[in-house]
Amino acid sequence: VKIGIDAGGTLIKIAYIEDEKVNYQTFNSRETDEASKWIKEKFNNPSICITGGRSEQLAGLLDAQPQTVVEFDATASGIKYLAEKQGYQLGQNYLFVNVGTGTSIHSVKESQQERVGGSGIGGGTLLGLAYLLTGKLDYEEIIRSASEGDRGNVDLKVKDIFEGSLPPISGDLTASNFGKKNAMASKAPSDADKVAAVVGLIGEVIVTISTQMAFINDTSSIVYVGSSFRSNPLLKEIIKEYTKMVGKEPVFLKNGEFSGAVGALLTL
Ligand code: ADP
Structure with missing residues (x-):
């Protein structure tokens, strides 16, 4: 065997x-x-x-x-x-992003990988920040909680700043992760809202770096792997939507972890 x-x-x-x-x-x-x-x-x-x-x-x-x-x-x-x-038809050139405890970004050219970047923001950050904010330690419990939370009670969106007037970019984009300080001070967000916002922060940082790397390396597909996507549709969705929004193709492999x-x- x-x-x-x-x-x-x-x-x-x-x-x-x-x-x-x-x-x-x-x-x-x-x-x-x-x-x-x-x-x-x-x-x-x-x-x-x-x-x-x-x-x-x-x-x-x-x-x-x-x-x-x-x-x-x-x-x-x-x-x-x-x-x-x-x-999947990935072709000869693509980017892969391994979101493990931390995040590592690699460019593949003619079947040879080269590490082109990374970030300390990864699955470990999710567990660590979730613990600090809610006291929860169990991965499955944290992820379940995140799926029930509302980031809107924690994150400041572009439309929150432009109240009523037309913003120059989509009002639904995050203007400031964890930026809704005044609203949080008057009504405390739930634990679920907090962990949902942590997932949002992590997803948005990773996808921003990854898509920029895809432009620099001139690759159209980005393959996202790592156990951080396990039972975590929220993280997947954030990364998928943003990747598509900037014109790159997100790929999530079954058993990618x-x-x-x-x-x-x-x-x-
Ligand atoms: P590494 O190779 O660094 O161990 P992985 O790709 O295995 O990284 O991803 C680790 C991350 O996956 C954790 O930080 C956590 O966010 C997530 N994860 C998924 N399932 C579990 C689990 N059962 N226990 C702990 N973390 C988990």
Whole structure:
């Protein structure tokens, strides 16, 4: 059996071939013991390729020394594989954006990836700010809460500033994330509103940087991957709409968060 592992800062992503198809498994990065135990119990003498920042830590717990691969290259080849399987025509040149604990932006030209930028604003920021603002720690609970919240109680929109008169840009654009200070002072936003606004802030920062990188690198498609999109339609929607608004094509791959693990698997 072949196993590809992407041991990241927050999550360990595993892709393996069973019954001739790719299967997926996830562990929390703090649970390296559970992950190695699961692998040892489930597979007999597997070939393993591992990538990601926590590779060494996890590799040390496995029976045989696994192969390793550079994370960015693994992610690039995983994206290419998943995109082809899912019928996307990405062409030779495109951008991919990995929204993990932080965010990393890569340009692909003739199948070679180059890291062209990044941001510390990512899925980790969502968890950290949500905790500071609401005391919530559980990812699923935070995301559920965000989907019930109203950013309009926290964010200042262009139309809030132009009250009544015609703004020079769409009134629905965010003028200032978390900028509705006076309204918040007179009526406190709910926890759900706050986390919805955090998702908005993160999505808008990431999509702004990513689309500018797409213009600089002259690519029309932007592939967004990473576990930050897991069960998070709000983040997806913000990034999708803004990407389309500036004339670029957003692509969200099914199982995109496993791109690195799939890429590691493909090297075996
Ligand atoms: P990394 O490779 O840095 O671990 P990922 O692509 O796995 O990054 O994305 C991590 C982010 O995914 C987290 O910061 C969080 O926003 C989100 N996430 C999705 N599912 C979970 C989960 N079950 N537990 C914690 N974070 C999760």
